[in-house]
Amino acid sequence: MSTTQNFTVTGMTCGHCVASVTEEVSEIAGVETVEVDLATGNVAVTSSQALEDDAVRAAVEEAGYALA
Numbered sequence: 001m002s003t004t005q006n007f008t009v010t011g012m013t014c015g016h017c018v019a020s021v022t023e024e025v026s027e028i029a030g031v032e033t034v035e036v037d038l039a040t041g042n043v044a045v046t047s048s049q050a051l052e053d054d055a056v057r058a059a060v061e062e063a064g065y066a067l068a
Helices: 015-026 053-062
Strands: 003-010 031-037 042-047
Touching: 003 053, 015 031, 015 042, 015 053
Parallel strands: none
Antiparallel strands: 003 042, 031 042
């Protein structure tokens, strides 16, 4: 059973930002899809299990951004 969690990412300004966040978050074990809304900063992550906030935070920071 999949679960979707929403996170808010700050600092994204363009399509490259979206691609970077999508790529890094997609590498977290269990992640199935990542949908980023540039206008709102909302990142919806669907995964096979609940994700730890720290894992998502580390992935977003690796991309060069921060969780709100």
